[in-house]
Amino acid sequence: MSDLRGWALFICSMFVALVLSVAPLPFDAPNWLKNLRPDWLVLIWFFWIVFQHERCSLIVAFGVGLLLDVLFGDPLGLNSLLLVSLIYVGRYALRWIEPSVGLRSSIALVILCFLVTAIKSLVQFITLDVQIQLGYILLPVLATFLCWIPFIPALNSKHSQFRAGVH
Amino acid sequence: MALRTAHTIQSTYLFLALFICATLLLAVSSNTRYLATVEIGLRFIVQPITYIANLPHKATEQIGYYFDSVAELQLRNDELELNLSQLSATTAELDQAKATIAQLQTVLGASAPIQAQHVLAEIVYVNPSRQRQEVTINVGLNQGVTDDNGVLDPWGVFGQTVEVFPNSSRVLLANDERHATPVLVKRTRRYFVASGNGPNELLTLDNVNLSADVQIGDEVVTSGLGGIFPEGLNVGVIVATNDIVAESIKHVTVAPHARPDAKSYLRVIVMDSVRE
Known part of the structure; x- marks a missing residue:
């Protein structure tokens, strides 16, 4: 992938993730459906961490986090803090993920997504008095994992190409 | 190897700097309004995102009208x-x-009752957060709206403004878990507080005594207490009552009249503090 095309794809994917994160559902949509909205930003950032981690700039993540704060009405800094931490931890997890991308990346994603959602709920409880419910935390994690599955073949093929290149 | 180590250290320093920066932002923004200007600027940047996110919804509506x-x-x-x-x-x-x-x-x-004026508003954005029932409307400080103004839809109490910007305001819906409306039962004129219970849930009346005279079908209206809503605005109708003898209270459920899904015009009640 040429560098310019890669960056264009990176920026487009971020924009699409932001749009999907705030796309409105009908007011009367059932609660389970509302809870099943995947955490698109976590998903897309994690994909880029595993796919091409050099594109994942901490500063860009900080900026995207601020936009997300405004879109969700969260206190400024909350999503920046979580995204920056996600990228930093994700990069460290790469060494563990690389030997078996499909399985280990899924495990890492579920753990990181759970931590991000749980910490966000905790901070919202402290700052905005929003009640913590297990459904608010677990269902988005499940939805994020389900949406992650189609990304696995792309990651597997990229890593098998990389390994073939090395050998 | 040395290069990689230097890169890692640099990345760690950057992470720490951004982490501290985000934590400070979080602490300041959740306790003060000093960052309101920054938020207004960021709201301007996210407008294209919200516009595009709403496009499919608007297109469906337009196609529906067309056919x-x-x-x-x-x-x-x-x-x-x-x-x-x-x-x-x-x-x-x-x-x-x-x-x-x-x-x-x-x-x-x-003395004359408090005069209330209405500002017409439209919903421009629905907060996608699962835990919070909030919308953004297209009127704000410039139109005379302030924090804690009541918001009505054509059917009843819709919510109240919780954060106001120059040309927009954030409205907390009456069915949000954090919202409570001082109400009275029209038939008996007994005062209660109606609390929200989250998305798609009905309202409940808090601390209703077992002996309280409330019946299914009773109309619930605003009581005028709290200074956000004038007295007598429609809130909802009582649809269920359950006696909880162990706690000596009644669990009273109210179906709200407001219809957030109707996408109709809203009215923001701007209380005139000057009494005639």
Whole structure:
């Protein structure tokens, strides 16, 4: 992938993730459906961490986090803090993920997504008095994992190409 | 190897700097309004994102209107005309009642009630957060809206403003878990507090004594306490009561009249603090 095309794809994917994160559902949509909205930003950032981690700039993540704060009405800094931490931890997890991308990346994603959602709920409880419910935390994690599955073949093929290149 | 280590250290320093920065932002923004200007700037940047996110929804609506048959439109028009004539009659009655009240107040020497003005608003953005029932409307400080103004839809109490920007405001819906409306039961004039219970849930009346006279079908209206809503605005109707003998309370459920899904115009109540 040429560098310019890669960056264009990176920026487009971020924009699409932001749009999907705030796309409105009908007011009367059932609660389970509302809870099943995947955490698109976590998903897309994690994909880029595993796919091409050099594109994942901490500063860009900080900026995207601020936009997300405004879109969700969260206190400024909350999503920046979580995204920056996600990228930093994700990069460290790469060494563990690389030997078996499909399985280990899924495990890492579920753990990181759970931590991000749980910490966000905790901070919202402290700052905005929003009640913590297990459904608010677990269902988005499940939805994020389900949406992650189609990304696995792309990651597997990229890593098998990389390994073939090395050998 | 040395290069990689240097890169890792640099990345760690950057992470720590951004982590501290985000934590400070979080602490300041959750406790003060010093960052309101920054938020206004960021709101401007996210406008294209919200616009594009709403496009499919708007397109569906427009296509729906386009394919409405002439007969359906005629029917809708007839309904609106009927409503208009009914409302005109009601307005005339209200004007007469207002004049009578004013005369009575003059005779009794009573002070006039707080005057409320309405600002018409439209929903421009629905907060996608699962835990919070919030919308953004297209009026703000420039239109005279302030924090804690009541918001109504054509059917009843919709919510209240919680954060106001120059040309927009964030509205907390009446069914949000953090929202409570001072109400009274119209039939008995007993005062209660109606609390929200989250998305798609009904409201509940708090701390209702077992002996309280509340019945299914009772209309619940605002009590005027709290200074956000004037007295007598429709809130909902009692749909269920359950006695919890162990706690000596009654669990009373209220179906709200407001219809957030109707996408109709909203009215923001701007209380005039000056009494006549």
